Amino acid sequence: MGRVKLRCPQGQGPRGGTLAGRARTASRMALLETRKYSQGSALGAVNPDLASERQTPSFSVEKLTALLDGGEENTRIRRAVVEAIESDPVFSRENQYFQSQNEKYEAAVRKAVHLQKKMHEMGWTENGPEFKYIYRALSGEVAFLLHTIFMRSISVLGSDKQVAKWIPLAMQYQLIGSYAQTELGHGTYLQGLETTAVFDIATQEFILNTPQISAMKWWPGDMGRSATHTVVFAQLYIQGKCYGVHPFIVQIRSLWDHSLCPGITAGDIGPKMSFEHIDNGYLMLQNVRVSRENMLSKFCEVQPDGTYVRRGSQQINYLTMTAVRVALISHEAVIPLMKACTIAIRYSVVRRQSKLKPGEEEAKILDFQTQQEKLLPHLAAAYAFHFINNYLQDLFNRGYEEIQRENFDMLPELHAFSSGFKAIVTQYCASAVEVCLRACGGHGYSLLSGLPSLCTRILASCIYEGENTILFLQTARFLIKCFMAASAGHPVPPSVTYLAAGKPGKCPAKNKFDFLSPDIYTQAYRHAAVRLISSTAAKLQVLIQSGVKKHDAWNECTVQLVQAVKAHCHYITVKNFAETVERLEAKGGIQKIMKHLCDLFALHGIFSNAGVFLHDGHISGAQMDMATASYLDLLAVIRKDAVPLVDAFDFTDKTLNSALGSYDGQVYQRLYEWARKSPTNTQINPAYERYLKPLLHKKLSKL
Incomplete structure (x- = not known):
């Protein structure tokens, strides 16, 4: 990594233990902190408040990055692609926040044309390992994507x-x-x-x-x-x-x-x-x-x-859209959420506001529990959705291989899963990125923070390639059909076999620590999904048997059907996250921190949707208090590793293009430097001669 880490002797704080001593230690850390892959600061040293967050991570950041990339070789290839793109001035994103629509369009076309030349020069091909990293390196700001x-x-x-x-x-x-x-x-x-x-x-x-x-x-x-x-x-x-x-x-x-x-x-x-x-x-x-x-x-x-x-099936015409939706989850939802978390969390350890204890300096805003509760569950969600995207990609690849053999059996499942997960992930990420923006206070609303463009980009993804509510309902048809088949003893796809299993009893948790058991919270999610799907299916049947036409009965159940699909997708995401953690090696601290994130993601869902889990008494009121206590405890645990966890996403400063989220944390200097580049600061004020001058001179003449 090219990074030098300073560690304190076990059981001791930084030398002196005072605020001044900690500041001196952090300053030395800042001077030593470097990156080999375009992360370096143009402004100089790393902000001591940010550098101190990186001193003692509980895990290897480099190994976690490799895990996210699917291996060290993939990390090497991705970084090489990023370096090649970012070192080429044609792909520069500098001053893009000040460009007009025409200028942005022309720049996107210029990049698309130049990319063909670049790929030839670098030996990259559409089928090569580098191709999938180009879009990320360009942050999607290139023309001909529909090509x-x-x-x-x-x-x-x-x-x-x-x-x-x-x-x-x-x-x-x-x-x-x-x-x-x-x-x-x-x-x-x-x-x-x-x-x-x-x-x-x-x-x-x-x-x-x-x-x-x-x-x-x-x-x-x-x-x-x-x-x-x-x-x-x-x-x-x-x-x-x-x-x-x-x-x-x-x-x-x-x-x-x-x-x-x-x-x-x-x-x-x-x-x-x-x-x-x-x-x-x-x-x-x-x-x-x-x-x-x-x-x-x-x-x-x-x-x-x-x-x-x-x-084959008429649904084959949906296959292109199915593939696009799976790809969209990563590029247009998960990666923007990762970027937003990186910006907001780095900023939250640089920004100091108010005092936690009388007589001390203003606190890092990430030390406030409310700020942790705003940001850290969304950080956990970014990891959860990264892993569910891997799951969906594997499912699609298997399905496509079958289709190539003219076996279309997996088409309904592929269509349903790509629809449901596109809808839930983009909807969640849109809300989460907005929270990240607001968590940065006034500066978050500046285009220079990088957050407004991420926010509007994800909001758009809730509509294109399928409006989310309609996609939820398409998935609902699949789930209801599978539930009816499972109830009749017929086989169903492996991903929904849980619908045929017996209903679980009451939640067995006896204390807050029990809610850190994946078996307990995964069972709670399964129970909620089965209950919502089965109760909505029952309502449909009652309406139809009472003489209501099928399409009218369906329309009367759509709100509950959407709830059921969300519960299903949430369950699959939690289950997949827990299974992914279980498969990780215990060494290096990766499994432990991933377990914390999995627990946080699951418990945040229970905390935020308490009514769903309390509805039929599967979780009692007392148990909900236990789950809440465990959830809040986790915030403090993950807060210690928050910066290393976003560092593991491995975004360069040029990729983030954020005055608030740079690796060096020099927020205020960068905001000022970027603001000075605005064309309005060098152009003649167009309103002065026509409006301001007559207004002011009129007042002066009366004086």
Whole structure:
């Protein structure tokens, strides 16, 4: 790591034991504290308050980083990618907080174009181990992200012939792709899409139309000004019969002069709350003809005589979105939460405010229990969600291998899990990042803190690639179906076999220490999930048996169905975290600190959702007091390692791009230096001559 650690003799504090002595020791630590991978400070020494937090971690930060990366070799590769990206001035993020929408868009395109050259220079490929770290190194601020989804759609849904034709063109950027699914009037509900593709047998073409304004494609990234081609999802019609939504490759701009093709109306949808660097666009199609070969046909095909052939499930068209949702969890929710925790926790040991004890200096705000309770559960959640993302990625990989063998049995489970976890993780992270922002006080609201952009980015993720409430309800259908099957003794997927197990009895905890047992709190989560799913299924049955139509009965249960899905996802996350901890080696302190984080994550959920666990008496009121006591005790335990735990995320200062969260903790100097770079401080005040001068001179003349 290139880091020198000063340790005090066992049982003693820093020399002298006084505040001055501790300050001198921390100052020496600050001078010795260095990083080999772009973490160094441009301002000099590390803030003594932050340096002191790193003196005696209970675990190896480097080993924890390697655990998160999936091995030391992955850490080495990731750092090499980060170093290569951050040492290249084209990828600089300096002054981005002062850029206009056009400037951000141009910078994103410049980075995307330069990235192709960089990858060639470095020998990186789309299939190589480095590729997955590029997006993280660029913090997602690069154009043509939908180009990847365009290629994935063709790779997953296209025939061998289509893959051979289009993928080489896309990989060489002889075209720029987008992905046009969402419409102005329809989003997650694909069956309701209004864009049509009518097969013309005479010409062997599909005629695509957006029949009304609500059918206009709206929001596709890279559509507004960049893309030349897109995958359009449209309702397929053959001889007047609708065969449902299918994907079609459509050229929208000339490869020669980038002008719009005949029948195409497209443009940028305008300013958004975030993603200013992306040209989200709109697309209208008026009698646009594409060849029969342009319908992606690995699983569905229209033959020359108009015969429709399907291989596999209709749900196969959701596979691209399933893959995107799994990837989204990490890139657009978990990593931003990790960044927010890093910024807020580092700032919370630098910022001093008020006094804990009379006569002492102002305290680090992280020493206040309320600040710990704001931040540390979200730190634990960042680790929990990192591990659940690994679980989902493994599940998807196994499912995709089966689909490649034309076994579609795992599709419903993949769709349900990607939907439910995308919804719960983004919803949780959106709330958590906002808490991190508010925990930094006024400075958190400055764009220079890096937190507002993280906050708006995660808020957006609650909507795109599926609005969260709808996704919860899609998962609910899967869970209810599985519960009914399990109740009837039929087999269900391994991930939901717990629905068939017998109901547990009362919680056996006798004291607060019992709530540090994974068996006890995991059982409590399982009980809550089974209770909510079974009670909602029972309500559905009662309504239907009483004569209420199925769709009306479903609508009357949707609030409870969403609760049930959240309980299911929470249970799986806690269970997976506990099992991950169990598999860790005991040496090096990693398992111990991960156990503390797992306990905190689980008990925070019980503390925050007490009614769910108290509802039927599985946990009693007295036991809830025990759980609360254990939860609060853990805050003080984890607080000691809070800074090393965020250091293990291994974000460079350039990646964080935060005046509050830098590795050296020189918060106030950096805020001032960055603020001085604002163009408004060097430009002539445009309001002075026109408004301020006449106003002030008018007052002066009266004086």
